[in-house]
Amino acid sequence: MTTPTLERPITPVADPIATAVADVDGWPEAASETVAEAPAKTKELVIVDWSGDLDKIWPVLILSSTAAASGVRCRVFVTFWGLLPFVKDEKRIVGENWMQKMLTLMQRPGIDHLKLSKMNFLGMGPWMMGTLRKQYNVASPRELLEAATALGVEFIPCQMTMDMFGLKREDLIDEMGEPAGAATAIEIMTEADASLFI
């Protein structure tokens, strides 16, 4: 008994178009090269830090430090009221003209002098929040900021806000990156895997 020669693969092909193409062009050969796997892209998080309030900068610092701790590249674009907590401790009144000076006279800058967005009650709210924080051993914004910068979170100050508030680069903490504008914020946000406005 002779074995019939095979003209096409034994595996039945369900796709009639593939069969038709094969009749004309022949069956495709198996790919000789295996495609190398692209290395996994580092995940990225961008936060726009707009508010300088205690109850908003807290989650900014918690999420950014945790992102960096999780191997996620985290960049924080710091704009408007968000800039005031990043003013150096030794600075009290900043700005060039009286209107700019009024801003920091009314709202003391620095990471230790934050107000609550609600229930501030002339500082009673933040005091109670600070007491509860210590009681429950929660990290302070200062500790979180130190952790965030140590883990490599990049803080980018908004140039336009700096100009308007009369803030110079040397008024801001050294750990901050180079000032940039809205186009930079848009670029990093559209490239990131997630972006937040807080």
Next chain:
Amino acid sequence: MTLQITQTLDARGLSCPMPIVKTAQAIKTIPSGGLIEVLATDPGSVKDFAAWSRTTGNELVEQTTDGGVFRFVLRRK
């Protein structure tokens, strides 16, 4: 089988996100494949260490609870 722990991190009493932040800093000091043991009391850390392990690729080898103290053993990637 007893695990060969390279380092122990005591994060008891700390709240979110400090157990994770301190673990991320401590795990960098041990060699790849080494094991770090973390002790925490934050109940949220049970879900958080599992999530952190998935995000970073550092394997969560063991997880036990003993009277309100959570113990995690992680292998550095």
